[in-house]
Amino acid sequence: MSDAISYLIGKRDVMTPPKAAHTLIIAIPGAKVTLVDIGHALMTEQPDVTLDQLFSFATGVDAAA
Numbered sequence: 001m002s003d004a005i006s007y008l009i010g011k012r013d014v015m016t017p018p019k020a021a022h023t024l025i026i027a028i029p030g031a032k033v034t035l036v037d038i039g040h041a042l043m044t045e046q047p048d049v050t051l052d053q054l055f056s057f058a059t060g061v062d063a064a065a
Contacts, residue, residue, distance in 0.1 A: 005031040006057040008050065010038040032057060 005028050009018050018035060025033055034053055042050040
């Protein structure tokens, strides 16, 4: 089941900082964790980066490729 879970975490998120996700991340070993240089409003701040990451997770194709 862990391969069906992905965390997309904004490095600059002050409302839910990356350290706040730690408990969730360790609760599901093997889940994909991606830190991006975005704040809390991922889709508003950088929609292309966010969509690339969602596409990558949904299709199994690396967004960087």
